[in-house]
Amino acid sequence: MDLQLPMTAAALAERFNGRLVGDGLREVSGVSALEDAGPGDLAFYQQKRFSEKVRDLRHAVLLTTEELVVPNDALTFVLVQNPQRIFTEVAETFNWYPDGCENVDPTAKVDPTAQIAAGASVGAFSYIGERVSIGAGTRILPHCYVGADVSIGENCIIFPRVVLNPRVTIGNRVRIFSGTVIGSDGFGFLPTEKGLQAVPQIGTVEIADEVRIGANCTIDRATLGATRIGYGTKIDNLVHVGHNCQIGSHCILCAGTGLAGSVVLEDQVVLGGQVGLGDHVRVGKGAQIGSQGGTTTNLKANQTYWGTPAIPVKESLSTFRLMKKLPEIWRRLARLESRLGEETS
């Protein structure tokens, strides 16, 4: 991450143990998609079918593998073994992440009992409650609400306008994007004569290291105990995680997905967009559910599911194929009946 741009194509090749082909003095000052690449840009060429496009990029530096190099004197290449990983590392230097503050912004309101590590920062108008603990290198951006007894690890980024309700614990290197609310009440009620009475939601939320939560999500606190999100899990925008859910490691939850209470996702589960899982559903390790799928029953490990109710994707695809043939089935059935002299029931 200590990459300093601009740098020449030759220096880039040396830095990443690559091979230079073409003009080593060409400068790289930015990155771009193949279709937009101009002078100063590093572009990433990944698939042979784009080789025609590449021929026009006489002013950019092309990052690719030995196999994909195009013999053309006018072009400059840096050839490496894993161009995508290296492109990502260079692109990282252009990240938009705001500082928004230096140390503790004077407009922030920080309780005197909060512990803010050296090298952590708190942005404008953020509220940091009693006994909050914030680890080194963590940046709390503007307009965040961090309730009492929240613990945040090291090197996290809490983007503007996140709510972390009291007692929530956040691991290290976690990113939580704007508008997300963590540790709000779960949705549980007791019927009484006067109507529904809220069941106190006095548990918490525990978020492990390397978790990423998108914008405008809601992760509810447990009734008792903790709602948990495991190591390395990545959550997209507008996702709802109900109270007492237990989400494993390295899961992926795409945008608009909702988990009712006490759902268990084992490790490496992948949920597409707008998936819905009912109370207490357990999804086995490595299972995948296609977008808009939904279920109220448990799903097996390492299978791919789709539909509402979700069934193995091969079955759901063949079902859908035959659903479109229902008019034909209807006609053929009627014809058989008329041949047999039956009247329809």
Next chain:
Amino acid sequence: MDLQLPMTAAALAERFNGRLVGDGLREVSGVSALEDAGPGDLAFYQQKRFSEKVRDLRHAVLLTTEELVVPNDALTFVLVQNPQRIFTEVAETFNWYPDGCENVDPTAKVDPTAQIAAGASVGAFSYIGERVSIGAGTRILPHCYVGADVSIGENCIIFPRVVLNPRVTIGNRVRIFSGTVIGSDGFGFLPTEKGLQAVPQIGTVEIADEVRIGANCTIDRATLGATRIGYGTKIDNLVHVGHNCQIGSHCILCAGTGLAGSVVLEDQVVLGGQVGLGDHVRVGKGAQIGSQGGTTTNLKANQTYWGTPAIPVKESLSTFRLMKKLPEIWRRLARLESRLGEETS
């Protein structure tokens, strides 16, 4: 609610007219789920199938009924008629709800024409507009925006970062969780030669007593008149209520559900998660719609519906069962045809 913990098992039994079995001097200082209960915890034992688990809880106090008591000298029980209700009352004392302020926080911006009752509070960085009225005992937590002419009743909790747009009225004992936006413009347009022109949304939103609205919801104001949410209705997270909707009393709307404009829910309607209702749909009293169901037509009272389009759940379940048999239907139809010497159409 004036319960003071820690208290002994004997005192707890006396307080709730229960019967003590075991060690009356054992102290209760917290509550927990049965599987986590340790020393000092009150745990709630509800079903016979957990009786094995209960045998190990030699350090906790167990709250249950006379029927479920386990004869075991090492255990301590408090036996009552409605253990769930009493557990809820004890748990309530551990609620996480933040104060976030005392009276009006000095960082809040409150218009001089706003009326804030004695015993109400306004948190850090909250904005209270002109002529706003806030009732006794109501807590506005940090980062809230309360627009001009908003009226909020007594003993409400408005969690951090709620937006109440101008003129909205909120009843008593209402809870609105973080990120929710009330009284934004409804989604209505007139086609013109230059494109779509917004129809002014100059109505309001009226929220009755005892309503609970989750995090990151959107409740739009009416075009004219009011969008209304009736007494005791409970709304989960990420729910959308369109302009001019009329929601009755004691309804339940689960997470991710969306109501288009002018939807009418009669009293005690229950909508599962991710349900979608089209413009002007009316749902009869006590009707229920299963998760991910959707409809653009009216639904009858006291029926349970599912699917898109939503049909009575018995029909939709038998339909789904037969959908999975479509491959079999297809094969059997073809076999009949071949027996009859037909070619497929």
Next chain:
Amino acid sequence: MDLQLPMTAAALAERFNGRLVGDGLREVSGVSALEDAGPGDLAFYQQKRFSEKVRDLRHAVLLTTEELVVPNDALTFVLVQNPQRIFTEVAETFNWYPDGCENVDPTAKVDPTAQIAAGASVGAFSYIGERVSIGAGTRILPHCYVGADVSIGENCIIFPRVVLNPRVTIGNRVRIFSGTVIGSDGFGFLPTEKGLQAVPQIGTVEIADEVRIGANCTIDRATLGATRIGYGTKIDNLVHVGHNCQIGSHCILCAGTGLAGSVVLEDQVVLGGQVGLGDHVRVGKGAQIGSQGGTTTNLKANQTYWGTPAIPVKESLSTFRLMKKLPEIWRRLARLESRLGEETS
């Protein structure tokens, strides 16, 4: 928009080149729905079937066309060619949009390098970052976060608590409602030995003139290049637009809809509520998708689609009709088989 109420029915008729029928001195001081109209209200009468209701409105002023006038001495009409457009113009004067600030509120934090045009305003507790540019007549309401290098055009309204992340560009006359987050990271990862590594999302978001974005939406920035929303497009609440999406002009996206990455909507596409589109889907000009529909394949221009997977609406309706007849198909098939002496397979 320089309409000054109250005004008499006669003045209103003159102003809009209409014809007065009835009491020209009757005053109009408000607008209302037909069912609520009382003294001082202008009500809009649009359909003959409401003529009975109209007979009771002896104190209101009725806006309608020559064709719909009801001969009744007690009623007062203003007759115009396009009553809906004129009603909209009058209603506009009652808009609730808050000022929330005059010029730059003293509690706002504005970087000295930001350029705020004369006649623009910044509300309480808003944060305006480095090199931000805000055009004339634009109102930034309270609690907004405007990151570094954001550019906002003229006469926009950015409602309370919007997040505009760094480098985002917003056109003229754009409205963005509360809680919306623009320019958050797209959801893209590379698998590595240690788990998923975020692909830097270093592109931006470009929003054209006359766009309207509802409350609590998320519009992610592009990986490289820009996520774009075209001229005049209207987006409802809780909508997700993934990274690199290209949305054309005059599109309509209803509440709860989600677009995965790199989706292309050509001009005038209409998406109902809770629609879901997969990565790289292209929807042709003027196509429509009914609520809760979803697809991972391209859709043709000027067609109407429904269902998951979305198919032309005529097909999906006939499929749904026959799905409900599956129990009948099953019975008839079994009867044919028994007549032919077959056993079921």
